C-alpha cells in the first residue's frame with residue numbers, strides 16, 4: 056500500500072460531493088481536478104493499491120511495471136498534471152534495434168541522431184525512399200495540431216502506411232508492424248490511423264521515457280495530492296443506483312453522494328452502466344527475466360522484424376533506469392501480443408527463451424523468470440470506427456437522472472494522455488453541473 060492516506064476498513068459516514076469508482080489515471084485526475092475546485096471526492100478502488108493499469112511491483116528488488124509501457128513527455132495532459140522533475144524521467148534512445156535475418160539493425164531518427172542516420176541510410180533495413188518518408192512524416196505531423204490529427208480520416212494503420220504514406224511492405228513488416236503493433240497491442244495493424252499519427256507526433260515532439268522508479272511513480276505522485284482518507288482500497292463497487300444517486304459496495308455498504316463518476320476500464324463501466332458502450336479488449340503479456348549480464352548495453356527498444364517467435368519487443372529496463380534492478384543484475388522485459396491464456400507459464404516461458412536463444416545465444420541459459428503479467432484488458436480495441444468520435448461525452452444524460460459521469464481511456468483514446476484528459480473533463484463537467492444545481 057503506497058498511499059498512507061488511503062484506507063479500506065472504515066465505512067464512509069461523510070457526504071461527499073462526488074464518488075469516483077476506480078483509482079487509475081482517469082479517476083485520480085478527476086479527483087484532483089475536483090479537489091482543486093473545492094469539491095469533495097471519494098475514490099473507491101477495487102484493487103489493493105491505486106494506479107489501475109499504471110502500477111509497478113517490487114519483486115526481490117526488481118521494479119516490474121504491470122506490462123511494458125512508456126511515457127511520452129510531449130503528452131499535453133500529463134504536462135499539466137505531473138511534476139516531471141520529481142519523476143526523474145529516464146529516456147530511451149530514439150529509434151529501435153530491429154532483429155531481422157539473424158542480426159540486429161538500427162533504425163534511427165535523422166533529426167535526433169544525424170550521425171547514426173548516415174550508416175542507417177546505407178543499411179538494407181528498408182529501401183532508401185522509405186527512410187526519407189519516415190523523416191517527412193515526422194515533419195508533417197510536427198506541423199499538424201492535435202485536433203487536426205483526430206479529424207483526419209480514420210482508417211486501419213496498415214492502409215494508412217501503404218496507401219497514404221506510400222511505405223514499402225519491407226519497412227511495414229520490419230519496423231511499423233512490431234513498433235506500432237507493440238504500441239496498439241495489435242500486430243495486424245488494424246487499429247486507428249489517428250492513434251498512429253497521435254503517437255508518432257508525440258514521439259517526434261518529446262522523449263520516450265520511464266520514471267526512474269518505474270511507471271507506477273506517475274500514479275503514486277498523483278495519489279500523494281489526494282486529501283487524507285479520500286481513497287478506499289479493496290472496495291469494489293457492485294452496483295450503481297442512479298435514481299437515488301448512490302453506490303452499493305460488494306460488502307453491502309451503501310454510499311450516497313451528489314454525483315457518481317464511473318472511472319473503471321471500459322468493460323466494467325459497461326457492466327455498471329449498460330448504456331456505456333463496451334469496447335473489445337486488446338491483450339498483452341509481459342514476461343520479466345533477471346540476468347547476471349545484460350544482452351545489450353543500450354537503453355533502446357528491440358523489435359522482432361521477422362515475426363518469428365512469440366516475442367514482439369524487448370527492452371533491458373535496467374539500462375533505462377538502474378533502479379529497475381539490484382546492483383549487478385539486469386532486468387529484461389519481453390512483450391507477447393494477443394491472448395496467451397491457453398498457454399501455461401512454463402510453456403510460454405520456454406518458447407520465449409527459445410526465441411531469445413536465437414537472438415542472443417547461450418547467455419540466455421542464465422536468465423531467470425521473475426514474473427509473467429497477462430493483461431486481459433490492456434487497452435480498448437480502437438479499430439475504426441471506434442475513434443470516429445475522437446472523444447465521447449463524459450455526461451450520461453439519458454433519462455432524468457443526469458448525475459452519472461464516465462471517464463477513462465475508452466472515452467478518449469487508449470493512452471496515458473487520453474485517460475488523464477478524460478478524468479479532467481469529467482471533473483469540469485461535474486463542477487459546472489453542481490454549480491448550476493446550487494444556484
Ligand SMILES: Cc1cc2nc3c(=O)[nH]c(=O)nc-3n(C[C@H](O)[C@H](O)[C@H](O)COP(=O)(O)OP(=O)(O)OC[C@H]3O[C@@H](n4cnc5c(N)ncnc54)[C@H](O)[C@@H]3O)c2cc1C
Pocket residue numbers: 076077078079080081082099100101102105106107108109121122123124125126127290291292293318319320323339430432433434462463464465468469470471472474
Ligand atoms: C500493457 C500495457 C501497455 C500500455 N502501453 C502504453 C504506453 O506505452 N503509453 C501509453 O500512453 N499508454 C499505454 N497503455 C495504456 C494506459 O496505461 C491506459 O490507457 C491507462 O492507464 C488507462 O487508465 P484508466 O484510468 O482509464 O483505467 P485503469 O487504469 O484501468 O483504471 C481503472 C480502475 O478502476 C478499478 N475498478 C474496476 N472496477 C471497479 C469496481 N467495480 N469498483 C472499484 N474499482 C474498480 C480498477 O481496479 C482500476 O484501478 C498501456 C496499457 C497496458 C496495460
